[in-house]
Amino acid sequence: MDITFNNDPKLSILLPVIYYAWQDDVLTNTEFTTISDFINGQDWLTKAEKAFLKSKITLSEPPSRSELFHWKEKINQAIDSNPKIGGLTDLGLLIANAERPAFSNEDITKIAPAFAKLESGLGIMGPEVISGFRRREKTLTQEHNTVESFNVQKMTDLLDGNQADIINKVKSIIGSEAFKLDIPTDVAEFREKVLQWCKLLADEGLGSYAYPKAQGGKDDIEGYFAIMETLSYHDLSLVIKFGVQFGLWGMSVMFLGTNKHFNKYLKGAGTLELPGCFAMTETHHGSNVKGIHTTATYNHADRTFIINTPEKYDRKEYIGNAANHGEMATVFAKLIIEGKDYGVNAFVVPIRNKNKEVLPGITIEDCGHKMGLNGVDNGIITFKNIVIPHEDMLDKFASVNEAGEFESPIPSDNRRFFTMLGTLVGGRIGIPRSALAASKTGLATTIKYSDKRRQFGPEGGNEVPILNYRMHQRRLMPYLANSYALTFGLQYLTKRFINRKEDEMQEIEALAAGLKAYTTWNARNTLQECREACGGKGYLSENRIDDLKNDTEIYTTFEGDNTVLMQLTAKNRLGEFRKQFGEMNVSTIFNYVVDKAKTSITEKNPIATRNTDEAHLKDPAFHLQAFQYREKEIVSSAARRFKKLVDDGLDAFDAANIMHPHMLQIADSYLDRVVLEQFQIKLQDTKDEALKEVLTRLYNLFALNKIGEHKAWYLEQGYMEGVKTKAVRKLVSQLCWEIRQDAVPLVDAFNIPASCLGAVATTKAAEA
């Protein structure tokens, strides 16, 4: 009679391999040949048996579906009968010996190696395949889910702090029907809508919030920043238009002008009855604002200034509020008195009348369509001998006296200009806080969607929420941690700015410049991950990630190009370092050596560099030491390197050029340390145990993820060894897995109006 698996049971020893070969989509024709060669080589098979087996692995004569199904049945029975099976051959044996022993133990020991070699030769990993055959009980990956381990409202209170009232007021406004988010693709329409929104906010008294009470304001700058940040959950064109009008225009008057200017302009600025611009940047002078060419020539005869654009590309470019709505502008220009240049000063210049007609001598072009922020009317302004009265020079830091002479408490033009800029540092606080809010909207949308969206799953089991995949967690959780860390970091910056003393200004400016770059780059990276993590949904405008991304894209450029700002921050840190370890410059580096010695004793010993205990890796003291070590080492090596380059006769400018990347690291390591410290302080201040616990997880992820990002540097320095950096990576992945359970409550704590979240964030699980 014919040979079959049933009437010749021992042949079943190959049944699992044959089934796998047909089922699996990885084996190639070569593998089929491999099996048939193997069969030929088995002397315990008769010619006929070999022929039969080979007939089962002939590509041109595949088994019928019912035959495959029958084989699978047998396999399942065998697996259920013995859960301990290790590989396909063991499985085959079990089937072959099912009724009566077809193979003795001697047989088995004889043939086993050949079968093992066959399996491995086919790249079959036994346990994996068996595990794949098995009918699943639930897996860890399926079981994992959202757990609310803390009180969300309490977390919101912790985040909002003393600004809760104004934050809630703004949220209720942007959540209202009037602020319904449907963004017109038509630019003109969009700009009008944004203007209307700004009017509504001004009517609510939000525009003048930072202005003196005398001019109808609340004299509350901290509140103003909270408004900027909270508005940023909504459309960002609105935020920037708001910032240009009430911040750049109004506050330039407030900080650079004196009482006469306040009375003349601030009220109208705050109510939006007097829309204005901030005209500093010129086409040919972007980052290098000190080099602007616009002139303000003083005429003593009638005590006026003549504002003029000398050459075409000395025009003011990218000026917000200029293309359509602005009536006034704070113009930065070089003051010329009797042919002598007295450096950059600020003047108030009218550009449109109440009928929105551009005034004679003023030319305004539209910057046209942009990558984002198309609700903001950016324009290009050219001045042709515009005459303004003496009183419209903003004269807090410099003025022209009765005698027509220049007067200033700060003789150096450089120094005066940077002092003026210093007062405008507020923009470098508002922008990162806005960027942070945008990141939070992106994270909230993405994490809520990922918690519901299911793709793939174990054979036969349900599909799994994509947020349960380690890779997905690894992409999103560190940014969630950053968003909390930066909340505390930027609150710190804001308080420093509000309570600033004269002598702290340079440090605060450096901190603001740095955190602006640090935060907007973080927003860029966060929103990129959000876009990709939402897949196709992340590409649909209804989910807002596109606008959040495109609008914040320019945040890395305006208010100072990030790369340039990081240089400023680094320059300040280097200066501070030189004062601290000044003697280095006269080439004894005593202090520093002592200091390094300390480090190496306490930290650089083998126990520390190889310490992989979880307790140690989660120790705030370890984090702070590691961050401080990186900061100090980078700045001191920069000082030495720079000195060497110049001592070797390199021009200081060339030396600085070579140092740029190194300088960026100075700023980055400094900012990492500052933010870490603020997170640590916040943890110490948190009393609620549940909040403290989840915040500690986030804190550890922030700290260890940063250390991981810089592990190459730590390894190069010998500050850590491979075993330790590997342990850090493992712990980061573990923390991501744990925080995944808190992720949804953690973004709920941002308490972002539902109308500002992407559509997918509010869909039911079944629809995700």
Place this chain on the structure above:
Amino acid sequence: MDITFNNDPKLSILLPVIYYAWQDDVLTNTEFTTISDFINGQDWLTKAEKAFLKSKITLSEPPSRSELFHWKEKINQAIDSNPKIGGLTDLGLLIANAERPAFSNEDITKIAPAFAKLESGLGIMGPEVISGFRRREKTLTQEHNTVESFNVQKMTDLLDGNQADIINKVKSIIGSEAFKLDIPTDVAEFREKVLQWCKLLADEGLGSYAYPKAQGGKDDIEGYFAIMETLSYHDLSLVIKFGVQFGLWGMSVMFLGTNKHFNKYLKGAGTLELPGCFAMTETHHGSNVKGIHTTATYNHADRTFIINTPEKYDRKEYIGNAANHGEMATVFAKLIIEGKDYGVNAFVVPIRNKNKEVLPGITIEDCGHKMGLNGVDNGIITFKNIVIPHEDMLDKFASVNEAGEFESPIPSDNRRFFTMLGTLVGGRIGIPRSALAASKTGLATTIKYSDKRRQFGPEGGNEVPILNYRMHQRRLMPYLANSYALTFGLQYLTKRFINRKEDEMQEIEALAAGLKAYTTWNARNTLQECREACGGKGYLSENRIDDLKNDTEIYTTFEGDNTVLMQLTAKNRLGEFRKQFGEMNVSTIFNYVVDKAKTSITEKNPIATRNTDEAHLKDPAFHLQAFQYREKEIVSSAARRFKKLVDDGLDAFDAANIMHPHMLQIADSYLDRVVLEQFQIKLQDTKDEALKEVLTRLYNLFALNKIGEHKAWYLEQGYMEGVKTKAVRKLVSQLCWEIRQDAVPLVDAFNIPASCLGAVATTKAAEA
């Protein structure tokens, strides 16, 4: 008489410090106090002299501008008289002793330390400040510029290879007036424009290029890919619309159908007389296409199939060409015969009539506004019991016979489905090639602009092209090198695909999946840097970086989510590894041990791990060893780790989840190595010395930059020590500096139609 610097010369020793204090914008009030304290401490000064000096550093009584000017004069004279001056005190001495010696050498040695301490205490770095005072001769940074060291046309020929003719034809078309790039913001308008463009391309015979001659094609798939890539210098909505119509729709018929389908559909597809869609993805089944729910139920009575969408979210989503123009669709659905599920198969289904009216039973929604590609009409299709004839099942891999029975040479549904997908791998070649072209457009625009745009410069010197700044080079040059490397890598992939043999398919699919992810992520990063490097200009739509970025953004998601594709690639590599080192699976790892031993002898000895010779660091053999070592080590450690996890009783699905990030590294290291090899081969084949030289610089930058990106891993492994990774970083920076001179010619060699470049790329230097 009054004390002045003139009548009491020795006081001038402090003049430079005082001048610096007023001039510099870094010194704070504290520093002023420091100076006055210093003055008080000097016993060689009379009370009156101290009073005078202190009066010169009282913040409330600044020196007049003319006084400052006068001081600067003296300083300049002193500096010119002696270029060797090291610090401010030396400078002061020189001024003080200008006419007659005010200080003897004894005096000097006595007071010098105190002055040195003052300088350093103020954070003043002498040489740097002096260098700042000095009137500049040209600096290296200013001198650096563009040099055309090779023949651009020859480089273009090298890049275009055997496809030059079709490439030039396409370039002349997209450079023509009819293809003028002004993108309507209105979506409907934009979609019509793109459709018209596609018609023009079809009229030129480009649509059917890949189709059989019998159906009016050129039977030239390689040419088709060259067309896709070259079109991508132009608008990318056009490219995707083109790809959907002629690639996805037409080629699904070509690869999954048989002759009857070719005759029925291909001609109309190629001429665009029959617009069609590719309907695979469902709302709830994106990455997991195998899990789609749409059904095609066979009815033997009249030999028809009934296409149906069972549940709401089983609808086909994101389908290109569906919202407005598609008349037919290749629909993927589970074939049901007599209640039995025969897995996913493909069917041709009509969705609109010639009047563009949606057919009864079909519902089509518009996906609405997207982040980019708004010229493509993506839609959502729902089928309500649509009846199609038996002949419209695409039956190359499976069919229903006369008896109404299912027939297929591939019994396993899995296997058949992946075989079908395999034939569609072309999309994963077209997309990365399109992404690469977009990166090149961004790089060409950015590099040409950066070569002209000037910002900052040495004191008193001209401003410098921003491309001369090291940081700017560091941001752009590595991506320029990548763009060349990937050109060769993707040409290799294309040739592998075109000359594929059955048994290579899995490897080629894995390579295509991986290079799709690898290249589109590179495009994402390249265009991000371009956007930021162009500053505000990069944000204006006229410079195209916004569209290039937003359009390619979805490239990381469609044709397979990058993260998922990298898993596919890794899975294949892991399988190959297990076959190669199969014995590992049965837990003797002999081969592997031997293999590792080899490595450690030749590479892991102290000489190699610490070798920083430039010759060694530029040695292709070193690069290849390093890349191969990383690839092999990562895949083998993954195999061991995975085995351990499963052996320890973890479910294979949970184990795979933990392994995801590791798997990504497998794919990444594999792709790095493949691309490196192709670059090396291209170098060997290049005969022209000038081309070879510049390509070698690019090659070295590519190789060393990749090693630098993974230095943490190499350090963890002990494959390199810190001295070596630091040397690599230094060399990368040096190569960026050198390649900056070739940068403009290197992007000119892409020969991108001027009309496709950003506006800033074509402006004159004076306007940049």
